[in-house]
Amino acid sequence: MRIEVKGLTHVYSEGMPFETVALEDVNFVLEPGSFTGLIGHTGSGKSTLIQHLNGLLRPMEGAVIVDGVNIADKSDAARALRRKIGLVFQYPEHQLFEETVLKDVCFGPKNLGCTQDECEERALHALSLVGLDGKAFQDRSPFGLSGGEKRRVAIAGVLAMEPDVLILDEPTAGLDPAGHRSILDMVRQIKRERDLSILLVTHNMDDVARLADHVLVMQSGRLVMEGTPLEIFSEDAKLQTLGLSLPQATRLMNMLAERGCDVRTDILTLQEAEEEIVRAFI
Amino acid sequence: MAIKDITLGQYFPGESIVHRLDPRTKILGTFVFLVTLFLVNRFAGFALSAAFIAGVIALSGVPVKFMIRGLRPILFLIVFSTILNLFVTAGTPIVQFGPLTITEEGVYRAAFMALRLMLLIFGSSLLTLVTKPITLTDGIERLMSPLNIVKLPSHELAMMMTIALRFIPTLLDETDKIMKAQTARGADFESGNLFRRAKGLIPLLVPLFVSAFRIAGDLAMAMEARCYRGGKGRTRMNGMAFSGRDAGALCVLVAYFAATIYLRTMGG
Amino acid sequence: MKEKVKAQYMVQAAVIGSLYAAITLLLAPLSYGVMQVRVSEALVVLSMFTPAAIPGLGAGCFFANLLGPGGFIDAAIGSIATVIGAIGTYRLRNAFYAAPMATVASNAVIVGWMLYYFYAVPLPLVSCMLWVGLGELIACYGLGIPLARFLQSRRGDIGL
Numbered sequence: 001m002r003i004e005v006k007g008l009t010h011v012y013s014e015g016m017p018f019e020t021v022a023l024e025d026v027n028f029v030l031e032p033g034s035f036t037g038l039i040g041h042t043g044s045g046k047s048t049l050i051q052h053l054n055g056l057l058r059p060m061e062g063a064v065i066v067d068g069v070n071i072a073d074k075s076d077a078a079r080a081l082r083r084k085i086g087l088v089f090q091y092p093e094h095q096l097f098e099e100t101v102l103k104d105v106c107f108g109p110k111n112l113g114c115t116q117d118e119c120e121e122r123a124l125h126a127l128s129l130v131g132l133d134g135k136a137f138q139d140r141s142p143f144g145l146s147g148g149e150k151r152r153v154a155i156a157g158v159l160a161m162e163p164d165v166l167i168l169d170e171p172t173a174g175l176d177p178a179g180h181r182s183i184l185d186m187v188r189q190i191k192r193e194r195d196l197s198i199l200l201v202t203h204n205m206d207d208v209a210r211l212a213d214h215v216l217v218m219q220s221g222r223l224v225m226e227g228t229p230l231e232i233f234s235e236d237a238k239l240q241t242l243g244l245s246l247p248q249a250t251r252l253m254n255m256l257a258e259r260g261c262d263v264r265t266d267i268l269t270l271q272e273a274e275e276e277i278v279r280a281f282i
Numbered sequence: 283m284a285i286k287d288i289t290l291g292q293y294f295p296g297e298s299i300v301h302r303l304d305p306r307t308k309i310l311g312t313f314v315f316l317v318t319l320f321l322v323n324r325f326a327g328f329a330l331s332a333a334f335i336a337g338v339i340a341l342s343g344v345p346v347k348f349m350i351r352g353l354r355p356i357l358f359l360i361v362f363s364t365i366l367n368l369f370v371t372a373g374t375p376i377v378q379f380g381p382l383t384i385t386e387e388g389v390y391r392a393a394f395m396a397l398r399l400m401l402l403i404f405g406s407s408l409l410t411l412v413t414k415p416i417t418l419t420d421g422i423e424r425l426m427s428p429l430n431i432v433k434l435p436s437h438e439l440a441m442m443m444t445i446a447l448r449f450i451p452t453l454l455d456e457t458d459k460i461m462k463a464q465t466a467r468g469a470d471f472e473s474g475n476l477f478r479r480a481k482g483l484i485p486l487l488v489p490l491f492v493s494a495f496r497i498a499g500d501l502a503m504a505m506e507a508r509c510y511r512g513g514k515g516r517t518r519m520n521g522m523a524f525s526g527r528d529a530g531a532l533c534v535l536v537a538y539f540a541a542t543i544y545l546r547t548m549g550g
Numbered sequence: 551m552k553e554k555v556k557a558q559y560m561v562q563a564a565v566i567g568s569l570y571a572a573i574t575l576l577l578a579p580l581s582y583g584v585m586q587v588r589v590s591e592a593l594v595v596l597s598m599f600t601p602a603a604i605p606g607l608g609a610g611c612f613f614a615n616l617l618g619p620g621g622f623i624d625a626a627i628g629s630i631a632t633v634i635g636a637i638g639t640y641r642l643r644n645a646f647y648a649a650p651m652a653t654v655a656s657n658a659v660i661v662g663w664m665l666y667y668f669y670a671v672p673l674p675l676v677s678c679m680l681w682v683g684l685g686e687l688i689a690c691y692g693l694g695i696p697l698a699r700f701l702q703s704r705r706g707d708i709g710l
Binding site for chain 1: 704706707
Binding site: 292312316352354355356359362363366367370395398399402403406407409410415418438439441442443444445446447449450452453454457480484487488490491492494495496497498499501502505506510512 | 556557558560561562563564565566567568569571572575576582605606609610612613616617618619620621622623624668669670671672693696697700701704707708709710
């Protein structure tokens, strides 16, 4: 599934004294099978942008075109495409409401019109994708689970709708480092198994460096930078003016280079840094 | 409809002398004004009331169109009431449209009621226009504190009201988020008959209630962690004090009230 | 320990009030005016589950009315009606289906009188009361009782 965003503009409270331009003329493409990182400060328009991508919000100007179809159309084709774009909000566990885990995960497929059997099959699949044993969890109350388990159940709820694209808004919010790692590993695994494209909204540059092949940087409603992680993170000065930092490994290599060491700075991960340091000094 | 667009309250910001009055004065003033409206027994009395409220409005700097806007919700009531009073009141007829008669008394009564209602709305909406809800709550607490003697926990009550007020936008936000998350899962909050819509609210209500009580639990714990012990011995950061302004306002109020009583008793 | 219970009770009350006000505001035009069916009144059944709902609903109603077109009078009198009704509903909580009648009666009488006297609704007093009573009946029994049944089954999950 190819998502093309053209000239997307969105204004809140138009015409009123508190009018805010949330998005201004945003243009980019999400290719099938890509892993895109979306970074930017709070208020940069990230939340507004992702809500346009699955049709929750309608653009004032511009369009979101999925596989050639404008998803704001009232056609059946547009609606079918919107349903193929999964959106996991921040703190997704706040959306849990059913009496059992199985029922909650089935909520999405039910709304898509699946039969009870189809729903349950999808639900159990989705639960295993997020690392939960369907049989053990299916009859438990979602409210009796641990925080991490709840979050996984919530994500399973979106996966059960079998989207082609999965958008995650800070899926690691509020988690400790182990949980953080675990959820991202899960995301990577999901991408592999289901062959999805991923859009990850995050503040964490290390995650972007490690996982993404495509990066979007937003500020004040505009898309100010776009490229591969290597391209983006080589522009230290520009990132600083945007108030954003570099991945730790890149920063380390930059610091060494500044002090006159003969090292490459096109480094993104700690592993690459380690290899380069070994090469340069040993 | 963006939930963000609901403007909370009708406070009209300003630095006028009316804005800066102690909330207790304003509450008292509104109360007295409303009482006088029901003491008035002829139009001269309303003329005085109208002059009084017009003066306060002018001093407050609130644009007249805001005041007029406050009438909009009850416009229907005013029109309906006027028509009814015109035709239903018994008395000396002035005009006749077939079976329907407009009487002299009807005109008088219609005008009287309509005027009183309008002044009522002006008076009470002015209070909320020049006083923030939180300040109002503070004022109510202070006014109620004498009732502590009869075991009414005025502090806890006011604290509860303050917290309730403070969380209204939070819960509205939470509702917005939940609605969006469920809509992204295919939930439909718009279509269907009443019964289906009610059932469709469950994915909204359960998380909302859970969130609300979770927030409550977190807050209670946080307050406890800061040694909150209720109202006993509690001090304020911003004291509330009467000033010259308030004394002046109270004098004007007393004068107005006396004049109203006078007009009432003086008439035939 | 007593302080803890006090804080918890108070905050629970506050949040119930917030819920009431938020829902009233969300369903704005319908919640206000002479012909109102205030969906949030269904929340009165919360007083069948916890006494904290009594002051909470009072506060909620106070602010909901304050921020609405009725203004101060509506806020003051409406909240008193709500509190009295909630006390009654709480007392009757074990008579499940009868409990909301306390709220219906309280609002019908008090708010009905308020409309008649203060807002000079040109109908006989009894009509005003019946009119308000009707709106309350719809809210409390049409929405409230189903809500109460639902809350009873999911009580543990919700945290009541």
